[in-house]
Amino acid sequence: MLRKLTMVVVAALPVLAGCTSDAIGDHPCAPIPAPGVTSAEGWLGRISAEPDNISIAVDDGKGHTAGRRGDDQQPIASAMKVVPLAAYARAVATGTLDPQERVPVTEWERWYLPGTDGGAHEQARTRMPGDTVTLDQMVSAMIRESDNAVPDYLRDRLGDRALAEAAEAGGWDDYSPSTKLGDVIRLLEPGTVDVWSAARRYAADPVYREMMRSRPLPPYPVQASWADTTPTASAHQLASMHRSIATGSFGPGTDIARGQLEWLPAPDGYVAMGLKGGSFPGVLADAFYLRRADGTAATAVLLDRRMPETTWLTALQTLSEQEVLIRAMMEPEMLRRLTCSL
DSSP, rough: OOOOOOOOSSSOOOOOOOOOOOGSSSSSOOOOOOOOOOSSHHHHHHHOOOTTTTEEEEEEEESSSEETTTTTTTOOOOGGGGHHHHHHHHHTTTTSSTTTOEEHHHHHHHHHHHHHTHHHHHHHHHHHOOOOOEHHHHHHHHHOOOOOOHHHHHHEEEHHHHHHHHHHHTTTTOOOOOOOHHHHHHHHSSTTHHHHHHHHHHHHOOOHHHHHHHHHOOHEEEEEHTTTTHHHHHHHHEHHHHHHHSTTOOOOOOHHHHHHHSOOOOOTTTTEEOOOOOEETEEEEEEEEEOOTSSSSEEEEEEEOOHHHHHHHHHHHTTTHHHHHHHHHOOOOHHHHHHOOO
């Protein structure tokens, strides 16, 4: 089944004693750990062993970076939702949208295809029961539970230009709007070319909607091949979006976007932490930022693709790569060790 990525992060991580900025310099690299996905050590080994499938970009906001294939395009699954969030935030800031508007759940669910989001929609509805929700609550479901219907709902309401302009404001040029629903329809109905038209038909045509809902998902190998053809971004493009929100350079709507992304507590010593990741079969994506009181911000993005089924499923259970990213933003020693793995 298609699955979503549930972010699990540690509220506070220790900074290694005695680490200073010169720990990132020309110190010799220790032996690379064995590859794995159940610990930070294993992920350092996996990052080293998978140069063609793992792209990464880390910037501690203090002049130190680590990266590999940061401009290469890879599938990003639900990490793309930072762009419709940004478009929503700009629309609220300019008065185009009212975050307290009550939206009938039936309108939301016209864009929902059951069984294709790892239970995200059901989890969101458990958190927000009732026949209506506020627009802001809907957007929170897109970020927290990673509901797949909300980004298409927002695209339909705001239009492609609003999404492209929001991406540009975040430093992501040449952004092309995508559709979660349309891409899944393409999986269920191979040969579908105009995926946005298919998504809009699903939302408007109850007969077509029921037909799509009746179709079973194909087995994992088919899903994994499909996932490799889904919308892409580079680690630098995602990092730019998160950095612009973290630093405020995004402009109008910054505080609104932060309010959605910063829903988990930050590590000690930081003002806030923002995050949005995602997964498709064989695909894992993570994007984080940490804000400091002095206005600086650290960012970290990891994109992994073509993961074997068992490896992918285990990674979803542990999410140990997040420890690597968070510590690399915080600790010079971990950033140095990550650099050695690249």
